[in-house]
Amino acid sequence: MPSPPMASVTRQLSRRSVFEALLHRSPISRADLAKVTGLSKQTTSEVIDAFDQQGLVRPVGRTSGNVGRTAVLYELSPEGGHVLGIDLGARLTVALADIAGRVLAEADEPTDSRGGAWALEQIARLAGRLARDNHTHPSRMRSIVLATPGVVNPKTGAIEMAPNITGLGNLNVVGLLGEKLGSPVAIENDINLALLGEIWHGCAQNVANVAFLALGTGVGLGLYVNGQLVRGENGAAGEIGYLPIGGDPLQAESRLQGCLEYQVGATGVMRRYREAGGSDVDSVREVFERAQAGDPLATGVVDETARLTGLAAATVIATIDPQLVVLGGSVGARPDFADKVARVLLRLTPRPVDIRTSTLGKRAGVVGALSVALGRLHDELFGVAELAATLPLPPPRSP
Amino acid sequence: MTLESTHCFAADLGGTKLAAAMADARGRIVAELTEPTDPRGGAHVAEQIVACADKLARAVGTEAARVRQIMVGVPGAIDPLTGRVSLTPNIVGLQDFDVLGHLRGRFGPDVVIENDVNLAMLGEHMLGCASRCRNAAFLALGTGAGLGLLIDGKLFRGARGSAGEIADLPIGRDPTSLTPPAPNSFELEVGSLAIVERYRRQGGSAAVTVRDIFRFLEEGDEVAAAVLDTTARWVALAVATLQSLLDLELIVLGGSIGVRPEMYARVQRVLPALFSRPVTIAPSRLGDRAGLIGAVCAAAQALRQRHEPAQRTATNVSCQTDHDGLAECRAGE
Numbered sequence: 001m002p003s004p005p006m007a008s009v010t011r012q013l014s015r016r017s018v019f020e021a022l023l024h025r026s027p028i029s030r031a032d033l034a035k036v037t038g039l040s041k042q043t044t045s046e047v048i049d050a051f052d053q054q055g056l057v058r059p060v061g062r063t064s065g066n067v068g069r070t071a072v073l074y075e076l077s078p079e080g081g082h083v084l085g086i087d088l089g090a091r092l093t094v095a096l097a098d099i100a101g102r103v104l105a106e107a108d109e110p111t112d113s114r115g116g117a118w119a120l121e122q123i124a125r126l127a128g129r130l131a132r133d134n135h136t137h138p139s140r141m142r143s144i145v146l147a148t149p150g151v152v153n154p155k156t157g158a159i160e161m162a163p164n165i166t167g168l169g170n171l172n173v174v175g176l177l178g179e180k181l182g183s184p185v186a187i188e189n190d191i192n193l194a195l196l197g198e199i200w201h202g203c204a205q206n207v208a209n210v211a212f213l214a215l216g217t218g219v220g221l222g223l224y225v226n227g228q229l230v231r232g233e234n235g236a237a238g239e240i241g242y243l244p245i246g247g248d249p250l251q252a253e254s255r256l257q258g259c260l261e262y263q264v265g266a267t268g269v270m271r272r273y274r275e276a277g278g279s280d281v282d283s284v285r286e287v288f289e290r291a292q293a294g295d296p297l298a299t300g301v302v303d304e305t306a307r308l309t310g311l312a313a314a315t316v317i318a319t320i321d322p323q324l325v326v327l328g329g330s331v332g333a334r335p336d337f338a339d340k341v342a343r344v345l346l347r348l349t350p351r352p353v354d355i356r357t358s359t360l361g362k363r364a365g366v367v368g369a370l371s372v373a374l375g376r377l378h379d380e381l382f383g384v385a386e387l388a389a390t391l392p393l394p395p396p397r398s399p
Numbered sequence: 400m401t402l403e404s405t406h407c408f409a410a411d412l413g414g415t416k417l418a419a420a421m422a423d424a425r426g427r428i429v430a431e432l433t434e435p436t437d438p439r440g441g442a443h444v445a446e447q448i449v450a451c452a453d454k455l456a457r458a459v460g461t462e463a464a465r466v467r468q469i470m471v472g473v474p475g476a477i478d479p480l481t482g483r484v485s486l487t488p489n490i491v492g493l494q495d496f497d498v499l500g501h502l503r504g505r506f507g508p509d510v511v512i513e514n515d516v517n518l519a520m521l522g523e524h525m526l527g528c529a530s531r532c533r534n535a536a537f538l539a540l541g542t543g544a545g546l547g548l549l550i551d552g553k554l555f556r557g558a559r560g561s562a563g564e565i566a567d568l569p570i571g572r573d574p575t576s577l578t579p580p581a582p583n584s585f586e587l588e589v590g591s592l593a594i595v596e597r598y599r600r601q602g603g604s605a606a607v608t609v610r611d612i613f614r615f616l617e618e619g620d621e622v623a624a625a626v627l628d629t630t631a632r633w634v635a636l637a638v639a640t641l642q643s644l645l646d647l648e649l650i651v652l653g654g655s656i657g658v659r660p661e662m663y664a665r666v667q668r669v670l671p672a673l674f675s676r677p678v679t680i681a682p683s684r685l686g687d688r689a690g691l692i693g694a695v696c697a698a699a700q701a702l703r704q705r706h707e708p709a710q711r712t713a714t715n716v717s718c719q720t721d722h723d724g725l726a727e728c729r730a731g732e
Contacts, residue, residue: 250673
């Protein structure tokens with residue numbers, strides 16, 4: 001591919017810096033934009049006029065308090081483009097944001113238990129509703145990112161090892177969903193995205209080395225080191241359900257489901273409660289609630305789950321040396337559980353590490369999906385081949 | 400002074416031996432020596448490194464002033480901010496001793512210290528069996544257990560320089576069941592002391608070192624075979640752990656115990672039963688010189704980068720050196 005002429009690279013760089021300033025400092029006047037970007041007033045005005053014509057910016061009032069003429073203040077217009085984040089797990093969550101990163105709407109419901117094509121149909125329906133409510137349409141989304149359990153092969157885009165959602169592994173999810181929504185879809189592991197969610201809006205802002213340990217239906221790990229996700233050679237980094245912790249790795253169940261997951265995954269916790277002589281429960285949550293109510297059998301199961309999770313965290317700390325470990329997922333984010341894990345860890349590692357509970361909870365995945373969708377949209381509009389880095393995302397804010 | 404007339408000095412400090420090399424700016428080793436580590440530890444060991452540099456400089460007929468880059472591998476975690484070394488149970492008096500400050504006092508500012516297993520990983524990446532890998536690990540098994548990590552083509556040191564300090568892996572005796580609960584479980588199973596102790600407990604004859612046990616194995620000693628089988632199983636569990644966490648292309652087994660073909664074969668044999676996903680292991684190609692060669696590569700590269708600031712990269716040790724230097728380094732072996 002021939003490189004673009006110098007003038008067009010320069011123009012793109014100007015557009016990029018004005019956009020970045022609007023993203024982080026709006027509302028802002030033309031004069032301040034010129035000051036912040038270091039561009040001439042004329043160039044700044046040309047860029048703003050072009051943005052105005054494209055519907056990227058809108059005026060939001062005037063400066064006040066100064067002697068003399070007041071100046072028009074600009075901000076990014078919500079009409080400039082929308083992105084969609086989807087988190088497909090035991091529940092389905094869909095969220096809509098504008099180009100400035102303002103989250104406009106969010107909806108969630110239990111995932112269709114029939115899985116597969118039905119789940120994709122459900123995504124299309126929910127996305128359509130959210131878009132309609134905000135006077136747009138899924139086909140007008142500039143960027144869509146789907147969070148999914150399982151391993152996303154970085155080379156093929158196929159989902160491998162997604163045992164907790166039926167019938168997903170056999171489908172070309174990216175292709176089918178892209179067709180249904182009428183816009184291209186990117187896909188990423190849900191725990192990796194939950195980690196990025198915590199980094200954008202949650203408890204891991206401005207931390208360069210973070211491990212996100214998720215415990216819910218299954219168990220998984222997201223790793224962010226030196227400012228980047230670690231995906232591994234085949235996208236299977238962080239599949240810690242297979243850690244040889246909590247049982248005999250030679251056992252058939254360990255080989256199939258993973259040694260650790262067989263013990264601490266949702267079905268494992270419920271199974272251990274039953275085996276301990278506990279009465280029937282329908283969910284992990286019930287086991288935890290009974291423990292809090294003083295049921296000694298449930299307490300034993302919860303304590304053992306915390307001990308095994310602590311061993312997994314100790315493994316991560318010894319190997320990766322993160323600055324921060326975030327506990328997330330429907331079980332992991334429970335404060336009573338996190339306290340127990342922290343107490344186990346204190347006895348296991350000579351190097352105490354900052355441990356926090358996910359602040360986004362079940363929203364972490366969808367927020368992370370939005371952050372990646374935004375980064376991709378910004379890259380598409382303002383990317384410069386010579387600058388590999390994506391524009392920094394704005395801090396959290398409401399519409 | 401031209402680049403061509405300068406030298407770099409590399410050392411690999413271990414619990415029992417100290418290896419050192421003088422190399423030219425292209426990374427060609429021109430002189431090399433190995434001696435037992437000064438058992439008094441601490442400042443004595445630091446002075447021993449200085450003395451090695453003097454000896455090698457005299458041997459190649461160069462002046463100390465022409466040695467322009469010093470790279471020393473140390474068996475411990477190095478704090479990225481202070482340069483302080485910690486977690487060094489195998490050398491007395493090194494914990495909290497300012498090795499870097501001491502060496503800079505003697506050599507001048509151009510001294511870098513790096514974790515020894517990280518340098519071994521780098522050596523295998525530059526010139527050994529991991530040359531095509533971007534995601535790999537070097538699992539060192541000897542007196543203790545250590546790990547060097549290559550992630551996305553770069554050495555990975557962790558937030559506080561203690562990534563890969565896997566003596567604490569909760570593999571082996573369950574650390575929560577001990578009273579009081581204690582880390583170090585993995586090293587307590589696979590360190591050389593543990594192996595010798597296990598051999599003695601199982602009624603083996605008077606083995607003094609792991610080397611003896613390997614010799615007995617060759618002579619058909621069944622206790623030796625059983626003890627090494629058990630050790631290999633723990634090592635295989637560590638390999639499974641690393642693969643679960645990081646999904647690597649290759650895990651290199653190194654260190655005096657890890658490099659033994661008898662150990663590699665045993666780990667390879669039990670792995671498929673313990674871990675259902677694909678994992679590739681290989682014995683270290685550079686053997687006990689992996690750390691030293693990694694140090695030479697890193698030193699030569701730092702030297703060249705100082706002379707060609709345009710090519711300077713963000714870290715002192717980067718693995719993306721030019722291949723010209725690599726070929727030279729290989730030729731110099």
